[in-house]
Amino acid sequence: MxxxxxxxxxxxxxxxxxxxxxxxxxxxxxxxxxxxxxxxxxxxxxxxxxxxxxxxxxxxxxxxxxxxxxxxxxxxxxxxxxxxxxxxxxxxxxxxxxxxxxxxxxxxxxxxxxxxxxxxxxxxYINSKAESTILYGSCRKLHGKGQDALAKADEMIAQKPLDKEARPSSLYMLGDQIYADDVADPIFPIIQEMSHQLIGDEQEDLSIVEPSLKRSSLKQRITKIQGRQFIVEQLCKFTSSNAYNHLMTFGEYATMYLLSWSPVLWQAAKEENVLYTFEEAYQNNLVHFTFPKKATSLKEHHDEYLQRKDRYHEQLLDINQFQQSVAKVRRLLANIPTYMIFDDHDITDDWNISLEWKKQVHTAPLGRHTIANGLAAYWAFQGWGNDPSRFDQTFITAMKQYFKGFHVGTPAYKYWLQTLEEFQSWHFTAPTTPLTLFLDTRTLREYDSTSKHVKWMNLIKETAKTPKLIGEKGWELVDQTLQDSGWNKGEPLIIASPAPLYGIGLIESFFKNNIYPFRALGVPVHYKLDFEAWKYNIEGFSSFLHHLKEWKPSECIILSGDVHYASNVKADVEINKEHLTIYQLTSSPMKNMSFEGLFGSLLKLIVWITTLRQKGKTVNKYYDDQNHILKESDLSHQSGNVVWKEKISYQSLEHGTIIETANNLGLLTRTNKAIQNMLLLDSNEQYGRFESLPLKKKEDC
Structure with a gap:
């Protein structure tokens, strides 16, 4: 073809x-x-x-x-x-x-x-004014529920394309631009076919990476719909619970990007008749079944057949809805400067979530290979355009040599693998006004191998600590990047962090105090629920604040995604007699509403309680040199000296709640007086608007 x-x-x-x-x-x-x-x-x-x-x-x-x-x-x-x-x-x-x-x-x-x-x-247009308008958000899954918020942004610009006062000057994509670990059943055959068309017969032979794949049972299931969960868990050592169709080869990752950003491969798939109905996929023997169609398992096979069919049909409806708007997304990306940073799903869910995870995957050749493919695809489709100067000729040569033939096990392959695993410059600055610093919170992590006590009911167990999202060495690299950008201390600064520095405190505390302790009993909740907020490692959170203190930005705006809700938080921080005002704006998901089912209902209840407790109020917290977070009532019997204290306030949307859980894309409008954050929503309302945040003057900081 x-x-x-x-x-x-x-x-x-x-x-x-x-x-x-x-x-x-x-x-x-x-x-x-x-x-x-x-x-x-x-x-x-x-x-x-x-x-x-x-x-x-x-x-x-x-x-x-x-x-x-x-x-x-x-x-x-x-x-x-x-x-x-x-x-x-x-x-x-x-x-x-x-x-x-x-x-x-x-x-x-x-x-x-x-x-x-x-x-x-x-x-x-290239914005040079202090006033700026920026789109930002994260988490865009092809078969996610609801409308695509990126398409909403295209429609907004289409209404007044000449109006530079309202038209955004930049788009920040803050992670999970694709879901490599959560691939819809109907597009798995498309990815298989189009990957072969794109890469050709040169596509890497995974059985050379992992000889177990030569076994007939695994060889068959790896190319079938819902056939990869066992392979990914056992041979890659990944922990995603939705890895039935996990991307593995470079061509598969590349195809997913092309499907996400352009209508071209969708049209090619229709012409090749590879967008199957479930019945067609079943008749063509493209679906993996735990219970094959044999006389001894007819009942089990029939039940499994119905489950597969229902899942397939539901996802096909969501995929068809996605296709209807992907041309709008292509137009948007052609008309606005765009900067992108990864989070976990761009590679695999739980990527580098713990030292244990990292060690296990590193010892699994197929796991290392899959992550390298994800990183190589991220470079080609996202990272390279952020700041091409960060990728020297040595890096590009390593990519080119491997892409010539995808020959696994050769010196070119080993060099390619080493280059990607050792690369430490995924973070970057964007030459926006103000300057924007994009943080890599995935490969610059630091892990504490010492255990901590976790109490659950009357039991006390030891469990590994959550990681610092950026470790000491990582901060040194970030400091140097910021210095090399020409940014000067005391100037305004925007920071793009995939995970928010400030989330909604009650939600984070609920998870930490009531859900995380189940890990002490062997329940892998850290993998299921992604305990990766900055505050889950208070030393890492504190190091972020200390770097802000050293940089002394006259204005600090942090833009984030990840958490599948939108919020506005203002934090006034006093650290070593220095004062910081931090504006944390969070927008997520673009297309992947998650507040569904029993767990979603629980989260909505927490949100409702949070809104009632926090609306119009401020939260005061203190941190001492014994690594304790204290409330004001605890200060009289504290055991250490206060290192920093913070006053947190949550801004409300027009309809009263402090968070928005529908698909959304943040629209930050910054003037010399205030920050206005509006949401492009997946709803009939079209827009959601947070309360305006007045900016402090430089002399007040």
């Missing part, structure tokens, strides 16, 4: 007055050049072509898969700021030449068009 020329993109990545990066994937190797225009108005009057130079970096990922970074720089002066810029791309291969227009993407009549209104080109 010959795939379409453009597979995904274009996506606007890093931009500043000196350069623009555009990311794109194609099915053939092209030389790509770009034109850049200063946009006059929406009626195409006054568009001015700018004098620019184009450099291209390309990597062959597979037989029909090439990833490109188009680097555009001005020939003389800097690029215009605070003005709409448009672009076109030109693809040359031999005597064949195409551009975005000839490929149909600049036609307003094409449902897959990437332009807004009557513009001739996709557009964006």
């Amino acid at each position: 010959e795939l379409p020329i453009l597979l995904s993109g274009p996506i606007i990545r890093k931009v500043d007055p000196t350069q623009v990066y555009i990311w794109i994937t194609t099915s053939k190797d092209f030389h790509i050049e770009a034109d850049l225009y200063q946009i006059g108005n929406q009626t195409n009057k006054g568009d001015k072509q700018l004098q620019v130079r184009t450099k291209l970096k390309s990597v062959r990922l597979g037989k029909q898969l090439f990833v490109h970074l188009v680097h555009i720089t001005p020939s003389q002066e800097n690029l215009p700021v605070d003005q709409l810029l448009g672009y076109n791309l030109f693809f040359t291969r031999g005597s064949n030449r195409y551009d975005l227009n000839s490929l149909g993407l600049l036609s307003p009549d094409n449902p897959n068009s990437i332009i807004y209104g009557d513009f001739s080109y996709p557009t964006f």
Whole structure:
């Protein structure tokens, strides 16, 4: 099958007055050049072509898969700021030449068009003003419930594409851009087929990585729907409970990204007739059953058949809904500078959640291989465009050499694996106004091997501590990155942390005090519920505050996702006689509502109690040098000296609650006086608005 020329993109990545990066994937190797225009108005009057130079970096990922970074720089002066810029791309291969227009993407009549209104080109702008508007969020699962919040953002821009006062200048994707460990049944055959088309026969042989896969029983089930849970648990040593269709090969990870960001492979799948009904998948023997269809297990097989069928049909409805809006998401990404950082699901659920997990997976060749594939795909589809300078030629050469043939066990393979495992520069700064520091809270962790006592009823057991999300060595790397960015102490700073520094205290305390102790009895709740908030390791939380104290930002905004609800928290912190005001804004999920069933009802009850207790109030807490968090009533008999104290207040939405659990995307509007956080919602309301947060003046800090 010959795939379409453009597979995904274009996506606007890093931009500043000196350069623009555009990311794109194609099915053939092209030389790509770009034109850049200063946009006059929406009626195409006054568009001015700018004098620019184009450099291209390309990597062959597979037989029909090439990833490109188009680097555009001005020939003389800097690029215009605070003005709409448009672009076109030109693809040359031999005597064949195409551009975005000839490929149909600049036609307003094409449902897959990437332009807004009557513009001739996709557009964006480089913001230089203190006032800024930023979209941010996380957690986008293809078969997640509800509408895609990214599509809501596209619809918002489409209403007033000329209005730069309201139009966001950047989009921050804060983790779980894909769910590698939770793949819907109906798209598993699509991933299998399209992965082979993209990569070709060169796709890696997993049985060389893990010889057990040569056994006929495992060899059959690894390619079948719902066939991978046992393999992932036993051979990868992963702990995801939804790993029935877990991505494993590089081609599978790559295909998932293409399905997430573009309608192209969806159309190809329909043309190849690989978007099956359950009955078709069953007839083609594509579904794994614990109880095969034999005379001795007809009853068990029938019951399992009905369970598989119900799950498949439900997910197919959600997938069909996703397809209807993916073209809007592609248009959004083509018209806004976008920065991305991973969380666990981009690789696998529970990634590096504990030292025990890390050691077990590292000793499992198939586990190491799968994580490396996930990281390589993250680099190619997300990380490379954040700040290309962080990936030197040595890194890119390691990727290229392995992608040439995916030969497992060769020196190129071992070097590729080592390069990914030892790389420590996934964190980065984005040249936004203010500057944004993106934190890597997955590979820079620090683990404490000493045990702590956990009390449950009248029992006291020992269990491993939760990790510091960034360890001492990690903070040194982050400090150096911030220093190298040109940011100066005392300037405003935005920090993108996948996990919130400040969540909703009552929810975190409920889990820590009432759920986490079950781990002492051998229940793996830390894997089931992801105990990874900053405050679950108070030393790690405290180190974050100490770094903020050293940086002394005149204004500190932390943007986060992960927790599947949206909230606004303001924290006034006093640490070593220094005062900090922290604004924690959280938006999640984009498309993966989780407050369902019994567990969801429990969380909603906690939310209701939290709202009643905390609305309009502040919470005062203290931390001493004995690693204790204290309430005000505890101060009279404290055993140590107070290291820092905090006053926390929760902002309410217009309808009264302090959190939003529907699919949402945060829309931060920052002026020199206040922060306004609005949510683009998956509901008829369209928007949710938090109370405005007034900013302190620099002299007040």
